[in-house]
Amino acid sequence: MYLEKLSLVNYKNFDAKNFEFDHKINCFVGNNGVGKTNILEAIYFLSFTKGYFNSVASQHIKHNEDFFLIEGSYKKNDHIEQVNCSLKKGAKKVIKRNGKEYEKLTEHIGFIPLVIISPTDNNLILEGSNVRRKFIDGVISQSDIGYLHHLINYQKILSQRNSLLKYFAANRTYDALNIEIYNTQLSEIGTKIHEKRVAFLDDFIPIFNKRYQHLSNGSETVNLKYKSQLTNHKMSDLLVESINKDKLLQYTSVGIHKDDLSFEIGNYPIKKYGSQGQQKSYLIALKLAQFDFIKNQAKIKPILLLDDIFDKLDENRVSQLLQLVNDENFGQLFISDTNAERTEKVIKKTKQSYKMFTL
Numbered sequence: 001m002y003l004e005k006l007s008l009v010n011y012k013n014f015d016a017k018n019f020e021f022d023h024k025i026n027c028f029v030g031n032n033g034v035g036k037t038n039i040l041e042a043i044y045f046l047s048f049t050k051g052y053f054n055s056v057a058s059q060h061i062k063h064n065e066d067f068f069l070i071e072g073s074y075k076k077n078d079h080i081e082q083v084n085c086s087l088k089k090g091a092k093k094v095i096k097r098n099g100k101e102y103e104k105l106t107e108h109i110g111f112i113p114l115v116i117i118s119p120t121d122n123n124l125i126l127e128g129s130n131v132r133r134k135f136i137d138g139v140i141s142q143s144d145i146g147y148l149h150h151l152i153n154y155q156k157i158l159s160q161r162n163s164l165l166k167y168f169a170a171n172r173t174y175d176a177l178n179i180e181i182y183n184t185q186l187s188e189i190g191t192k193i194h195e196k197r198v199a200f201l202d203d204f205i206p207i208f209n210k211r212y213q214h215l216s217n218g219s220e221t222v223n224l225k226y227k228s229q230l231t232n233h234k235m236s237d238l239l240v241e242s243i244n245k246d247k248l249l250q251y252t253s254v255g256i257h258k259d260d261l262s263f264e265i266g267n268y269p270i271k272k273y274g275s276q277g278q279q280k281s282y283l284i285a286l287k288l289a290q291f292d293f294i295k296n297q298a299k300i301k302p303i304l305l306l307d308d309i310f311d312k313l314d315e316n317r318v319s320q321l322l323q324l325v326n327d328e329n330f331g332q333l334f335i336s337d338t339n340a341e342r343t344e345k346v347i348k349k350t351k352q353s354y355k356m357f358t359l
Contacts, residue, residue, distance in 0.1 A: 030359035036336035113302035129260035143297035212285035223264035301331030
């Protein structure tokens, strides 16, 4: 599978722009601020119906315009697939495949598998547990639409339970029967989500370790651990036991929405004890493992986006990363960089077909 053509209208800094891509490597080069990352985000949008760097769809509309349109033409399983994403101010976002609009945007997730590696991935290490949960959920959801539906339903019920807790506090009342109904629903869906996450990480962690060993030449030991309250407790019991605390806090303090991943190097948190180079290798290994997992599940090579990696990674890591492109297990690749000469020099070493786009 690969993206043959891309058309942008009123998207970010582009009035109208058309691209025809190489089936293997495509490089966007130019000064900062010319829109290289915007093109990668448009490609991401076609896969996930939202942006990677900015999830507020209305902010993707070019200034002083009323709408944006992204159109992509893909070659998938010897068929041409047309995907259109559009948004008009004051209206809902519209996603179409081959001219037919999706009733629900979630129906499109996973149709065009994609992985992005970006400097903002540092947030996986530096930010809170919510970012790491989104990483887990994003990987699983690309190949399991049922899991995505469970997540949506869980968040809906969780919000309703939290609203009820706030109502109790505001009105100095309590309804045990109502709480029990929400507890039952959260427990059923939360347990399913937890089981999916456990199964996913059982498969994912060995892939991740293999990728990191390759990037570090086997010189370091890393760990990736799943932290969940449901590891040793039933969610139904946790919700009952925490009710007094929840009433005081006015929100649900236990459940799979508190899950986290522990990133370690040599049994120590990589956030505190890992060098910048080790953290970068850790993140790249995570994303390459994501690529491997999705490819194995979907039986399709995901599109790979590399945003601004040459400025953020040392030459050795860039070379190791791009050597992987020569592996037949990789498909189409998109790269953004500020230095055209540097980019083309490195790309030529891969001996793959490529196109350069100067912005």
